[in-house]
Amino acid sequence: MPELPEVETVARDLRPRIVGATIVGARCTWSRTLRTHSPEAFAAAVAGRRVEAVGRRAKLIVVDLSGGAALTIHLKMTGQLFVVPADTPVDPYVRLVLELADDRDVRFRDIRKFGKVGLYGRDPVTADLVTEAGGGAVFADLGPEPLDPAFTLRDFRRRLRRRSGRLKPLLLDQSFVAGVGNIYADEALWAARLHPLRHAASLRAPDERRLFEAIRSILSEAVERRGSSIDDYTAPDGDGSMQDRLQVYQRTGESCPRCGRPIKRIVIGARSTHFCSWCQRLSPADRADAKAILRTQTGGVVRRGRRWTELAGEGSLGLTVAETDRAAARRRTDRTKRAAATRRAAARDSGGSRA
Ligand SMILES: [Zn+2]
Numbered sequence: 499m500p501e502l503p504e505v506e507t508v509a510r511d512l513r514p515r516i517v518g519a520t521i522v523g524a525r526c527t528w529s530r531t532l533r534t535h536s537p538e539a540f541a542a543a544v545a546g547r548r549v550e551a552v553g554r555r556a557k558l559i560v561v562d563l564s565g566g567a568a569l570t571i572h573l574k575m576t577g578q579l580f581v582v583p584a585d586t587p588v589d590p591y592v593r594l595v596l597e598l599a600d601d602r603d604v605r606f607r608d609i610r611k612f613g614k615v616g617l618y619g620r621d622p623v624t625a626d627l628v629t630e631a632g633g634g635a636v637f638a639d640l641g642p643e644p645l646d647p648a649f650t651l652r653d654f655r656r657r658l659r660r661r662s663g664r665l666k667p668l669l670l671d672q673s674f675v676a677g678v679g680n681i682y683a684d685e686a687l688w689a690a691r692l693h694p695l696r697h698a699a700s701l702r703a704p705d706e707r708r709l710f711e712a713i714r715s716i717l718s719e720a721v722e723r724r725g726s727s728i729d730d731y732t733a734p735d736g737d738g739s740m741q742d743r744l745q746v747y748q749r750t751g752e753s754c755p756r757c758g759r760p761i762k763r764i765v766i767g768a769r770s771t772h773f774c775s776w777c778q779r780l781s782p783a784d785r786a787d788a789k790a791i792l793r794t795q796t797g798g799v800v801r802r803g804r805r806w807t808e809l810a811g812e813g814s815l816g817l818t819v820a821e822t823d824r825a826a827a828r829r830r831t832d833r834t835k836r837a838a839a840t841r842r843a844a845a846r847d848s849g850g851s852r853a
Pocket of ligand 1: 758
């Protein structure tokens with residue numbers, strides 16, 4: 499699922515294409531894509547409005563329109579945005595089309611249909627997005643933006659110390675910090691050498707600093723590299739390259755780049771979690787109850803990681819760790835290539851990304 503860097507990339511690619519354009523109509527073929535309006539009401543409400551700005555909050559693209567309105571676009575699992583000439587054939591996965599006055603379409607393509615588009619007003623006093631005058635702010639429950647220069651280590655510490663619970667679910671909690679998802683939570687925890695099951699309350703000051711710095715540096719690098727093109731993610735100007743820089747995410751069984759031991763995968767709160775159990779140790783206090791989670795939820799997977807080491811050690815199948823690594827890397831490369839081919843085909847069907 500696209501996270502902060504991917505959504506930021508889509509927003510940046512869209513901005514020069516649509517700021518200044520006027521929306522003349524909208525067509526929606528999957529009404530549940532619209533969070534706030536019926537297709538008819540939505541089309542009537544956006545027609546005649548000019549696009550004034552394109553930004554991002556957490557994992558949502560925010561398109562400011564004239565007259566104090568704003569669209570929020572949540573890509574969720576498979577959402578993609580393309581800007582194409584209006585006469586480009588529409589592929590069957592396009593759920594929403596914004597028709598622009600200059601004969602171009604903004605097309606929201608979403609295979610799995612989890613994506614959501616909302617239309618809100620801006621409160622004239624607070625500038626918050628609101629569903630109606632005097633209503634609650636749409637983004638009220640979101641935590642701070644981790645890349646905001648105003649977000650400091652002190653803020654991060656203060657927030658951490660108010661929380662209980664384990665680090666992985668905490669990082670995924672959008673009310674803690676906004677925009678971090680499964681990929682960058684795993685990468686940040688590995689970089690900070692913190693076990694995903696560690697309790698937030700057990701962190702010491704240097705741990706907090708490492709985690710803060712890891713989150714910021716990984717997200718910044720990922721924005722620079724236009725995000726990770728894994729699964730269906732692509733942006734109007736094309737794929738990202740951060741997937742090549744990920745150290746643990748979806749690298750189960752490969753060598754940890756720091757210590758060489760196999761990366762493990764466990765499931766925490768129904769989310770895959772990738773880590774190195776050697777570099778990311780649990781404190782004795784956390785180990786006792788985490789053991790139960792590791793055993794009941796994920797014994798099989800954890801054992802697989804261990805078996806590879808044992809096989810390599812015994813040489814029983816004649817496989818070395820390096821060989822299993824290469825096989826895993828090859829499978830991953832194949833998977834990424836297949837996904838990229840699918841994305842390019844989709845972009846072509848939508849009329850290419852260069853319109
Ligand atoms: Zn390691």
